[in-house]
Amino acid sequence: NQLALTYAALRRFPEALATADRVLAWDPAEGFALGMKASVFWARGDLEAVEPLLANPGLSPRVRGMQALLQRRYAAWLALDC
Secondary structure, eight states, X not given: OHHHHHHHHTTOHHHHHHHHXXXXXXXXXXXXXXXXXXXXXXXXXOGGXXXXXXXXXXXXXXXXXXXXXXXXXXXXXXXXXX
């Protein structure tokens, strides 16, 4: 997770995604790695790429809330109780 975070901070997004995917291969519901992938997709401006992550129960409510806000789905954000 820390390596993925470092790659993301350096804006080396392909490496950050690949590293997060390696973590998720061990634990598909690992919340930090899911959040990292969402953050990278947001940084790239790709809100649609986050949508498949929303089906994962390990994704934190804060990430779900941020996705709703970025998509301007304010009622969905309020319903999440973040």
